[in-house]
Amino acid sequence: MDAERSMTPLAEQMMLFRHNIPAPSQMGPGLGRSSYIDDIAHGAAPWGQLCDDLDALLYRDTCYPKIVKGIQELPFPSTLNGVQSFLGSLNYYHKFIEAYVMVAASLYKLTVDQVHAGRDLIRAKESSEILKRKIVSTPLLRHPDRTIPFMIIPHANQWASCAVLGQIHDGLVQPVRFAGRVLNGAEFKYHIAEKEVLAVMRALHVFKNLVEGCPLIIYTRHSVLKWVINFKTTEGRLVP
Missing domain, CATH: 3.10.20.370 (Ubiquitin-like (UB roll))
Structure with missing residues (x-):
């Protein structure tokens, strides 16, 4: 038991994986299957409890109006680093924004002198406003159906x-x-x-x-x- 406990894959304080493989006691069949599941599975005896747990998990992904309002009211950055930080925050979400690179191109072209002096920023500010609107109203992508063109x-x-x-x-x-x-x-x-x-x-x-x-x-x-x-x-x- 002590040997197995020392091989636990989770660090007690950091809650991070300590090893690449689970402890021997944790390598039994998962979900009734013998294939290895490289993820963390969760289950519950009653169906209702499982649904409650899933609701609690998905609750964290709920869209909060205050957060949306905060994005919409975000001021235009006053430094080039701020512009780059704004674009960096969209690195994941850009795949859900139509014509993202066309809108953001004027932001990528900004220079330190432009932002510092506040000149020639009309197009960049328009692009920033468009991106903020798109990020809170982006369309849902449809799952591909290979049976239709x-x-x-x-x-x-x-x-x-x-x-x-x-x-x-x-x-x-x-x-x-x-x-x-x-x-x-x-x-x-x-x-x-x-x-x-x-x-x-x-x-x-x-x-x-x-x-x-x-x-x-x-x-x-x-x-x-x-x-x-x-x-x-x-x-x-x-x-x-």
């Missing part, structure tokens, strides 16, 4: 190219995932149609595992398709 909707501006992967449910286009990136180098000089093609190529690269082998529809302007057909010098540079 996917669609890619590209869009681009002078700073970034983005794309939406979606599917039609109940007659409406529902987003499945978002993708995009800030343009760099010679890409800033690309024609707007070429930037949209870049967005499509990016989407095909990022969503390959989802769309491979499934019907795929790409929605774009006729002028973009016409440009792709007529332009003769894009070989190689649009390949991700």
